[in-house]
Amino acid sequence: MHENTKCCLNSIEIGRAALRIALTNSRMEENKVKEKLAASGIRSTAVDFGGEFIPSIVKVIERAVVAAQRQGLVTETHVGAGAVAGAAHEALEQVKTKAVGFNVGGKIGIARAGEHLCVAIYMGVGVLNLNEMCVGLAHRSLASDE
Template sequence: MNQQESKFIASAAIRLALSPDRDAERQLKEQLAQEGIKATAADYGGEFITSVQKVVERAVVAAKREGVIESTHQAEGGVAGAAREALSQIMPKAVGLNVGGKVGIARKGDHIAVAIFFAIGLLHLNEVAIGLGHRAI
């Protein structure tokens, strides 16, 4: 897989994480499937620290449910590792605050990307952020 393909897979995960609703998400997944990319997304929300484990679990469950990965230790660990990497990029902004958003997961061949979109809330002041992780499985 060349650098352009890895970049496209990362872009696909980010676009899924930013999709505004289930219809847009479904259309994007169909478009990506035509290009040989398996993809899925999952919503989440809650206090950041208590949500970390739930976000990682939802990413792995969604990827297995939608056939993006097989039910193997390597594949599940790849998704979990990429999700934790994405979460760690945003942690300094989100610790102690409520977060909500979507996880986007895209895979082609041995490469998988996990993008996490965060809306980080404090009263009526909101911040937004995206974390991205990549693994080869």
């Protein structure tokens, strides 16, 4: 069943998985989601971030790449790093108009199955307790062995 489930996974399913893990509240919940996704043939990881938006962009992309490499979602090559960095950058582009000039904090979710890799950004944007929520989600394709 594991192989049959894996063959039917598409970019939409991997996007849902990345968003699911980005929405977790704690490491315990994150690990439960990660195990459930793994049972479906989807590898995943997540990492927290926060700070002023513009200076945080490079840090968010770096954290996504390092997390994906450490968890074995991509190889430690420029191809793997580039796919994660590109998807993370695109996800950040989707939330940039709300976030520029504000502090942000949230979680990056990364999911991979076969040739599909998705990065989801879930974050709060605001000053003090006046927060807006936003989500960015992007997909990249890369060879299954990358």
